Amino acid sequence: MTQVQSPKTEMFTVYGKTDGVNPTGTYDLYAPLIYGTDAYLHIPKGMKFKIHAIRVCGGTTAANDTQVLTMYTHNVTTVPPVWAVAASIYFDGLRVSEDKRKPIIFTGYTGVEAVSFDWLQTVAEVSHLEVDVEYTPV
């Protein structure tokens, strides 16, 4: 395969952290690729957004559990956007939780779709999120 034929996909990992104050919230996502942080990942028209793996870790006891919800909206430009739960992973506060399976795939049908990640905790605690994502042409 020549260089010009290499797949035009971009895989990278985004990171997030609960704030340790609120038991619920939306992760501010960051990554070496990204300048600053973003609360959601927009899906351009004609592209797919794939989630290959989600990892949650942190906290200190079983009481500091974290549930991470993968949220999806058909239109991030509406005020407010209507988000639906697409997937969920539960961290028990003790062992690293990893959800690694066939990718969760979202499609940019019209170019205003987006994905975000919310947390739910029994007790507010700092825990960490890692999500392996990929932008790829349809």
Add this chain to the structure above:
Amino acid sequence: MAFGVIDQLGLVNDNRYMVVFIPANARALPFRVISRHNRGGEVLPYGSIPITNGESWASYDGGTTTAPAANVIPNRAYIPTSSPKKFAALSDMSSVYDSTDMWYTSAEEFRTRLFHVYMDVIPKFIRCGIQIPSGQDQLRFQGNRVILGVGKTSGWTRGGLETVHFPELHYGYAFGNDTNLDVYNSVVFTYGEYVIGIPTDASLIFDLLSGDKPAHWVEMPIASYDSSIRSAFERNYGMEGFPLYAKEDRQDAMSEYTGIIGKLKPEVRVERGKGATVK
């Protein structure tokens, strides 16, 4: 392993042929790649797209937006037609012909050279387009009814592109980021600086253009034949290219090709029966 027309980098091997096709005038320029001047040094990691902090970009959501930091592509933004990027010479390559555009050369000094360039952009979801000449969005829809480009629904590719840089033409590079992420970025060029000649055998040219003789074809994204493109080809080679003929019209083709060959600049002619030399 067979020594094919192109190598694993997509660059034309020595003593093989490359045909550059111009859709706007339906003419092709056949080149013999006499040698690759940068053999072994084809990868040029340029660095970030040159962006200044606060630089104004057009927004996909209307109006304009600004780059949040130097060398960061702003989110939901694209380079407007009037402000394409050129790649200035890097500090350790400052003695290039034009320090503001490392790919630009003059006919007098470089008509026997071509730059065959693959541009790879990270992240690969960045829209990439090229203007030939700089400032001229070339891609069209339904003739000239719709002008396309990185700011439109179509007229671009993601993650990079392939092109051939001719002397006497400044190209403009356009980029667009239709995600909501301000992104760091990187541009890597894989290129061949070819020493080239144009064959002077009409029969050979017909075989190349009809596909009977193997060559690497590059179809340039030129849908509008700008006068500066015509002038550049005339200054470089003495001609605008060879028209394509059907295979059954070989004799007619060769008759016309002979006339065009007679106008070629002496430096680019590769004569039959003589070994090619580097000029």
